Amino acid sequence: MTAIERSRTVAVVGAGTMGQGIAQVALLAGHRVLIYDINTALAADGVGFVQDRVERMAAKGRLDRAEAEEAIGRIAAAGDLADLAEAALVIEAVVENVTVKQTLFAALEEVVAPDALLATNTSSLSVTELAAGLAHPGRFLGLHFFNPAPLLPLVEVVSGFATDPAASELAYRTVLDWGKTPVRCADTPGFIVNRIARPFYAEAFAVYEEQGADPATIDAVLRESGGFKMGPFQLTDLIGQDVNEAVTRSVWESFFRSPKFTPSLAQRRLVQSGRLGRKTGHGWYPYGPDAEPALPHTAAPEEAPAKVTVVGDLGPAADLVDLLEEAGIAVVATAQGGPYIQLPGDGQLVLADGKTSVEFADVVYFDLASDYRGATRIALSASADTSERTLAEAIGLFQKLGKRVSVIGDVPGMIVARTVAMLIDLTADAVARGAASAEDIDTAMRLGVNYPVGPAEWHDRLGRDWAYDLLHNLDERVPGGRYAPSLALFKLGYEAGDDEGDQADEGDQADQGDQGDQDDTGENE
Template structure:
């Protein structure tokens, strides 16, 4: 089915920020637009706000004068729902309350034509539940725009249990024609973005609660090593701790309190204390004219070793061998054993794998990086038996590569590695359950929350068994189900082999031991 014709009317119910943004998108796509609100003054103000934005676009040269005047002549306030009778699409953006929304759509069904689409912009409620009681639920679906709607390209097109495929396709094509990037999604808690994104916050908060590192350091590592645009602590301060925690709790409750989505006690205490982030003047970090933001832990300068031995295949960290040679460090490579970097003082440098440094003698773990050449910071962790010389050599080695170094506590999986592994796992599980395709999930996470790579792209880059192995080790050290790899991830990692190579082996890949097991 084709997109809704530009000659047809699009109506938006709810004149708040999101409603205004959606109205602006439809208006500039060429539709006649009506805004309705239970508060007639709010509807008129919403129209005025959209017209002002159109005028600003014209003033900046992004819209010609004639186009701006023509557009502003096509948007009006509707005093009553009955005025939406000729709308081909009605999108609601009202309060997140099931009863309010259900009553609204029951009323709309008696107003609009039989071929009109009805859509909710909800970010947290079930599309299937909202459609309960409708006479024609087949034409009802979710169109979840991201704020600010005129600027952010992503729209989740959510099919409820009763949504007709033809209605979903018509909505998809319509949104695509508006210049947005739609992704198809089944009605699942959190849809795509709010479901898959939970570990980005949860793992950072867990590292903090485990005394692994402070918020400023965790944020810096995820930005400067993981390639994320913002760290989870600064991002939740921007979103609002109450808002972010409410989404987490909603997803957790909707999944029957699965340990995969368990909220953070530290964040709960933050909300209870009223430290909600930027809007309250204090969250994880202080704000205001006199506030001094804490700085990440950065290790003091150390001397780099003159030579190292690369033992085995470093996998995702293989680029380090070339970088070390380019930095003037003599590198000897051996294909037997490992994988690790042998330091001159007999200590070993190992990529985070879900184990802990305390399990081995004289081992330093280093975290995953999106790109070891481009990364500007690397996190290291040590155990009780790690010598001062080994830590100094490890710090100096990465400093020689031009990286800042943050030494964190001995937490399994470190920071970037455990976060990425969990994102990969939730994505594999969602794809297997028919929530969305891997491609749509990757698109949603890149455009919706600005991730440097989609989880499936990470998975492909890191190797099909990397995330499974890391989570398997994490699950053994932190039992309870949170880190138990999904069946879908197991199948992706090992189905072709027909066996789980090394999953029962605690000595490293292919049974080769690194360090001295304690």
């Protein structure tokens, strides 16, 4: 199947920012474009805005002058819905209201040709519900562009319950022909990006609510250790706290209030206070000319140990062995026990595993990094019972590796590790339920929200048991279902050739029981 011919007309209903962006994409792909808005003045303005953007592209040499002039002549405002009769594709970008959209599409059905595709750009409403009542729901689907549409490559092609596979394929091919990167997904709450991304915000807010760290520190750790472009507190201030919370609440409600998607009370209070982010001058952070920048906690310099013992295979943190040796720290390796780094003062440095330092005699946890060589900051956590020497040695060790160190509270799973584990779990569950393929989810998360690695690829890199084991431990310490590993994640271990029973076995984490467990049931929520 080929794309919609470029000789055919594409119509956009809704002349706001999103509608203008979609119109520009279709226009520069070679189509004649019509913009319709119930407010005819807005439709005319929308055409003008698109023409101005095309003109500026030509002025900057990003578009051939002749092509620009030809494109400017191919876009026009429609004064009435009936003017859209010739459109082969109509994309709606109006207010997020089910009744408004259903009314619009019912009217469009009376106008367009039988073979025309009807698409909604909704980011949160059910494509299946919007198609209810249509005479020909098979040609209806979702085309979710990301803002700004001319710049961001991702488009979610969403099939509703009644969408004809041929219609979905035609839309997919058309979006691809426009130079975008389409991903296929079923009509599930949040589609791909808004569903899978929830833990990126939720876990950061949870660490904050648990008094684990302040927003600036959490943001810095996720950027400088996790490899994310922005921290969740920064990003939600940019998006708008009201907008971000509304999406979270919509996904939560759509999944029948699953604990996996529970909204944040701290964010609710922020919205109630009117601190919505940059647009109101204050969100998690203050904004304006007199606002003081929020700085992350960074530990003071400590002396690095001259020698350490690496016990067992450090797994996702295995690169640390080479980094330690390159930094001049002598490393003695032993295959028995672990995995952990034995410090000179008899304390242990352990990769975050969903447990807490308070459970063990003298342990410092360190957080996951997307790339330990490239990371510029590492988070450490310790309990009140961790010796000062052990914490100082742990801080000094990572500082010797050229990393800034943030010491956070004794939060199980820390920051990056619990976030990545939850992203992996939601991805495994979505794939198992037919929401999207693992490849499309990875593509969507990298292109739609700039994740450094897709969740499925993260799972492959970290090992088939890593996320399951961490969430299993977290679920024991923070019961209620939020961190209970999905059945899909459990099965992935066996499908990868795991031995029977291995995945349910916690094993001896770092042989810490040898040092005398203080309280196996102690929780620090």
